[in-house]
Amino acid sequence: MAPPLLTxxxxxxxxxxxxxxxxxxxxxxxxxxxxxxxxxxxPGMGAYLATEAALPVIRHRLGRIxxxxxxxxxxxxxxxxxxxxxxxxxxPGSAQxxxxxxxxxxxxxxxxxxxxxxxxxxxxxxxxxxFISECTFGLPVFRWEPQADSMARIARWWQANAAEGRLxxxxxxSFGKAQRLMAGxxxxxxxxxxxxxxxxxxxxxxILRAQxxxxxxxxxxxxxxxxxxxxxxxxxxxxxxxxxxxxxxxQAFVSGWMAVRGIRRRRGLGLGFTLSDHADWxxxxxxxxxxxxxxxxxxxxxxxxxxxxxxxxGYDAGIVATGYGTEGEDDP
Numbered sequence: 001m002a003p004p005l006l007t008x009x010x011x012x013x014x015x016x017x018x019x020x021x022x023x024x025x026x027x028x029x030x031x032x033x034x035x036x037x038x039x040x041x042x043p044g045m046g047a048y049l050a051t052e053a054a055l056p057v058i059r060h061r062l063g064r065i066x067x068x069x070x071x072x073x074x075x076x077x078x079x080x081x082x083x084x085x086x087x088x089x090x091x092p093g094s095a096q097x098x099x100x101x102x103x104x105x106x107x108x109x110x111x112x113x114x115x116x117x118x119x120x121x122x123x124x125x126x127x128x129x130x131f132i133s134e135c136t137f138g139l140p141v142f143r144w145e146p147q148a149d150s151m152a153r154i155a156r157w158w159q160a161n162a163a164e165g166r167l168x169x170x171x172x173x174s175f176g177k178a179q180r181l182m183a184g185x186x187x188x189x190x191x192x193x194x195x196x197x198x199x200x201x202x203x204x205x206x207i208l209r210a211q212x213x214x215x216x217x218x219x220x221x222x223x224x225x226x227x228x229x230x231x232x233x234x235x236x237x238x239x240x241x242x243x244x245x246x247x248x249x250x251q252a253f254v255s256g257w258m259a260v261r262g263i264r265r266r267r268g269l270g271l272g273f274t275l276s277d278h279a280d281w282x283x284x285x286x287x288x289x290x291x292x293x294x295x296x297x298x299x300x301x302x303x304x305x306x307x308x309x310x311x312x313x314g315y316d317a318g319i320v321a322t323g324y325g326t327e328g329e330d331d332p
Contacts, residue, residue: 005081005099005106006132008297008320013108013132017101018081020049022108025323032083034110035094036061036175039324049076051085053121054093056207057175072121088112089123090277091176092208098126106130107291111324113276114283117147119183119213120176125290132320133288135298136278137256138306144256144280151184154254154273155192158185161250162192162228169243169251171235174200176277177254178232179208179215185230186216193228196221201232221246256280288315300325 007014012024012031020030027044034040034050036057041050043062050058052069059067070076072095075084085095090111097108107128116122144150154170161168172178178201185191195218197205202220209215221231223245237243238251256276279287284306288296295316298306303319310317 002102005101005104005130006108008322012323013320015078015081015099018078018083018099020078020081020083022097022099023110023322023324030078032097033058034088034097034108035091037091037111040110049083051093051095053211054095056211057093057204060203060207086126087121087124089114089116089120092120092179092211092213094120096124096126098128104129106132107293108132109134109287111136111278112287113279114287115144115147117180117184117277118187119180119215120277123287125287127292129293130295130297131288131291131293132297132299133284134278134300134324135284135303135306136301136325137276137280138284138298138302138309140281142256142259142280143282144259144274144276147184147275150273150275151181151188154181155185155188157250157252157273158230159192165227165248167225167227167229167231167246167249169231169233169238169246169249170273171238171251171253172201172232173277174198174234175204177275179205179213180275180277181232181254182215182218183213191216191230193226193230194219196225196229196231198231198233198237200234223247 011026011028012021014021021028022032023034023040024031029046031045032049036054041058048065048067055069070085075082082100084098088094088096088110099106105128107126111134112123114123158168197218253272254275258272259274296310297318297320299320299322307317307319
């Protein structure tokens with residue numbers, strides 16, 4: 001029997017034939033990277049290959065690295081193995097990585113969501129024999145409302161705060177969620193006030209704007225911010241002394257975890273809105289069906305119950321222990 005096309009090592013997902021790793025969490029010579037979040041794009045690799053759309057943020061976060069960009073869908077031969085990158089819909093530039101050798105095809109999902117958010121390149125199904133899927137929200141209880149409904153609720157909350165003279169503050173991950181909020185709210189029409197940001201959010205926003213992503217104007221949050229403004233900050237900033245200096249505020253958190261009251265209480269989360277950059281239960285199942293894969297490995301998230309579910313559906317399913325799932329400053 002031929003060895004598997006991809007194997008699982010203590011450094012990351014590895015292709016022995018091609019001699020490369022995908023999203024390694026320990027230093028390796030050659031890393032193929034799905035996207036720029038800190039649990040997937042890590043420092044210390046000899047060389048990086050990522051989508052051209054993902055590279056600016058990866059370079060910003062990792063500093064001086066040897067890195068090359070690849071176009072969407074472009075086939076690249078590495079030691080006789082063909083790889084290509086396809087949209088994952090998670091954050092701008094995020095990819096699923098397709099690996100093919102002698103007619104066998106594996107796809108590594110990285111992180112993904114199936115609903116188009118109007119900013120990230122929309123997720124595309126990629127046919128394969130084996131699919132390595134995240135399952136951050138791999139329980140039936142996780143079902144997202146349409147993005148338009150979430151944005152409308154956030155806009156009404158912002159409008160009400162502005163009318164009462166309170167600065168609205170949303171905690172959201174600096175890369176991806178923050179910009180998705182900006183773009184989604186701006187798409188609703190005239191805004192109650194300006195959008196302000198913390199430095200970490202503003203830096204990523206400027207990078208994406210320079211790449212051509214359609215984002216509304218933003219400015220740095222200052223203590224004299226107008227009460228009609230919406231401030232988007234990293235979650236760690238919620239309740240901080242810096243926000244105390246901003247005066248009367250109404251603060252909320254934006255996360256997929258907000259969908260479940262019990263989880264929200266255990267994590268000490270208060271007011272919030274449900275919006276995730278990861279697939280929900282229907283999205284995970286739809287994505288796996290769309291690949292046509294007969295074998296599925298699941299990583300970070302509710303791996304055990306999701307694996308059992310897949311086996312009940314007739315899949316050859318397994319769990320892969322990885323270093324993913326902690327994006328550094330936020331929940332999904």
